[in-house]
Amino acid sequence: MTQNIPPLSEEVFAQVKKLAAMPAVKAAMEQAAREVDRAMEEQIELCEIEAPTFHEETRAKRVAELMRAYDLTDVVTDPIGNVVGRRPGKGNGPVLALGAHMDTVFPAGTDVKVRREGNIYRAPGIGDNCSGLRALLQILRMFNDQKIETEGDILFVGTVGEEGNGDIRGSKALFDGTRHIDGFVAIDSTDVGRILHGATGSHRWRLSVDGKGGHSYAEFGRCPSAIHAICRAGAKVGCFRVPADPKTTYTIGTIKGGTTVNTIAAHCEVEVDMRSVSNEELLKLEERVLKAFEEAVQEENDFWGITDESLKLKLTKTQIGNRPAGMRPDDCPVLQTARSAQKVLGIELTKYMCASTDANAPMSLGIPATCLCSGGRGMNAHSVTEYFEMVDTQLGPQLVFLTAAALVGACGEKPVLPVRK
Template identity: 70%
Template sequence: MKNIPQVNEKVLELVQTVAKEPAVADALKLIADQTEIAMQEQIELCEIEAPTFHEEKRAASVAERMKRYGLSNVHIDEIGNVIGVRKGSGNGPVLALGAHMDSVFPAGTDVKVRQEGNIYRAPGIGDNCSGLRAILQVLRALEAQKIETVGDIWFVGTVGEEGNGDIRGSKHLCANNKLDGFIAVDSTDVGRVLYGAVGSHRWRLSIDGPGGHSFAEFGKAPSAIHAVCRAGDKVADIQVPADPKTTFTIGTIKGGTTVNTIAAHCEVDVDIRSVSNEELLRVEAEILSAFEGAVKAENARWGVTDETKKLRLTKTQIGNRPGGMRPHDCPVLQAARSAQKVLGIELTNYGMSSTDANAPMSRNIPATCLCSGGKGIGAHTVNEYFVMEHTELGPQLIMLAALSLAGTKNTEPLL
């Protein structure tokens, strides 16, 4: 990687100080010593199916574990997120550690874990049961060593991160609570730190009219397919910046009935992405305008004035993930990268993705996404598997960054 900003030396020194505190050093060792216990917990959580929108059983298990590990303030909010609060000494920041509970697999999928040496096979075993395992490891270690923090640390199992869940749990959490920092935990590569959140808006745009016979109604009935073609021509020429990276595509198109019919219906699904909310909204507005204009143009082409015979456009938003970027001096980014250095983890991916961190980043809350450790292969497929190697590095990284941000008895919070 090139042109990676430097780590602030003062932040690095603070993280080093935190890591040398006896209780913290013991907690880091405990995490390593309990890798087998943690792996068993990852298996148990994986074997509780949790399709997006139906995470209730896994949520109940996560809540019970938080209570068992020492949190008294645990509840499931109105949208289904599990929130466990570990109070600080008072007047400090609020830092959330969040791992999503849902998987992409429908109810009835076989989620029984099969072990082959240090390889564990099951849908969802890595994405994101490894993330849940990591934040629960952090909680156990903090409680076991009675580590006190200045700020509050919230342990959160979020709902609806995947697909049409549209990070609804993270969005709800950030919209309804005062958070000073957020670390999402997703995927497994501990060399990854995200500074950008790729936002995505998705629309299903449907055009409907009376249709008719291609010969008998020619000149009388406007075509839904022709209107979509007019819009597509405009959309194809929309200009977007390379930086901030912004993209768009008409991903699917459906319509018509037979070759000799003026189409009464045509619909497309459109995907728009950017790390800038401003660019995301600008391109979205241009695309929607192109379809609105295309419907008017197709109606005008045939001189249709009767409202009952005109084409009409229906706009349905089917995805809404906000985007955002954090400055490189963001305390969460600096704490995470410093913790990597202290633990001897090489930064191999400093980039952007779409995770639960999108919601806080879009609200300018200091945030990033870190990973659980181990190695996840084949996510979002029924052949997914998880390799249990260096799994301790994920929770060690998360804990060290979190303590530096929340502050300890010997250090001031970075947040």
């Protein structure tokens, strides 16, 4: 994952290194190390507030309260539910957004009480993404407590709907054109050695087949089966060859339908997931998959010679996910600055890769963006056995803080991040 990475810009690295040596920045770094216990308490507190996708309101309210407590005066909850706090700069620099998603994959009623075992904390959502929220709030305290002036503005954002069928709706809304944002850093996952240089896009569809249905013996040959049509489609899709580079994938993830073993199914539906780091390949695959289902329904009708429209199977296509793909060039200022900050902090770049995060939306628009991690060690994400190990948790806030400070320009240094036209 780290092969063939172009060298760092000497100019960017020198600027980040110079910034890291400044007294206020060094004090901020020391603060992050000093406050690991305090930050962990916030991570626990937020984890114990339920926040299923589409129902993040209670956790969002607490995130907004904490932002205001840490001296952000301009904090709003936007129409979709994102909590957005602006820390103004001097007004002559870029606008950088730092975002951590507030939602979890777990439904309401899940036991989210945190159990501690030494330096291990167990609870659904404790790492993904309460660790990211912990880092976001710590970074805000670092800037404000050390009174660090920046040239550009920084938006501190708790986003909604990053997980599953939330379809990164919070991030999409953030970049819908109503705000001017020059760059973005998502804070998600925990491995500080990872930097994302691309966004894995995903298109998801629910494909439903419906007909009259009937008795398995009495209506045999006169009534097409919704399940058989879906099986025909699955056989087609299962034989698709897709590119290994750019990596492109597909799966029929769920299937349900039918009534009893002795019934010709009147309904069957599947949910299909398609992914690629290339929007072009993703769209090509999507077209092939949808065509396969259309053909399969027609074939099932034709096989039984069904000409009566009232007896024919019908296909309903419903898109349930649309995460755009995007790649950033290796000289992207956000990537160069993040890698420089890693090097200054002695963090080895171990994963230079693509994934699906809140960074998808800006990357797909060509906006400088990446996803950095929160520190610590998160395990078993998206599982009720999830746990978080409190080890080197200060590294995440330190990495994102130093990256952000260099991008917007701090302590009199010019911004690395350009203002978009």
